Amino acid sequence: MKKTLAAIASAFVVTCAPAAFAATPAPSADPAVVAATREMMASMKMRDVMLASMRQVDAQMPAQLRASMSASIDAAPDMTAEQKADAHRKLDAALPALTAQMHAMLTDPSLIDDILAEMVPLYAESYTLDEIRQLAAFYASPLGQKMLANMPTLMSRSMEISNRVMMPRIQKMMAQSTQGIVGKGGNAGNAGAR
Numbered sequence: 001m002k003k004t005l006a007a008i009a010s011a012f013v014v015t016c017a018p019a020a021f022a023a024t025p026a027p028s029a030d031p032a033v034v035a036a037t038r039e040m041m042a043s044m045k046m047r048d049v050m051l052a053s054m055r056q057v058d059a060q061m062p063a064q065l066r067a068s069m070s071a072s073i074d075a076a077p078d079m080t081a082e083q084k085a086d087a088h089r090k091l092d093a094a095l096p097a098l099t100a101q102m103h104a105m106l107t108d109p110s111l112i113d114d115i116l117a118e119m120v121p122l123y124a125e126s127y128t129l130d131e132i133r134q135l136a137a138f139y140a141s142p143l144g145q146k147m148l149a150n151m152p153t154l155m156s157r158s159m160e161i162s163n164r165v166m167m168p169r170i171q172k173m174m175a176q177s178t179q180g181i182v183g184k185g186g187n188a189g190n191a192g193a194r
Helices: 004-016 031-043 048-073 083-107 109-126 131-142 142-182 187-192
Strands: none
Touching: 031 048, 031 131, 048 083, 048 109, 048 142, 083 187, 131 142
């Protein structure tokens, strides 16, 4: 169960990658580019987009946590049915507190502040001052604003599509791995000999 929680936490950190790079000091960027980047982010309504994304993650997290952790329990080859039932009971007991902790983290205003603070140097180091100004002009345009308005929905639906396409493949791979570990008809030792 602890491994499952760690895996979910790791996946969440990777999903919210900009904050994960906070420990790596970035080389200093041109102050004019940094200022233009902040203006571009304002025209992009980056804070609003991120708030909407965090709200979606917050709304989906309890169901995703339950599904992921339940699947891990159900797929555990070394657990008896009784142990799995006990693990599900423990999951049901622990999930409200875990969900509350996730909610507190996702709704903490400093989270977005910290992510944006880390993103400014990233953009400032990746684009020239002229390019930042061009990006700001695009995001201020009607098409840019439409793109920004659609971004949370597009990201959410893209994630759903990715999950729908990937999960059957992951489940197939996990089933094959499990068969290779426990063996089929006592042939676990022969699997690597082919």
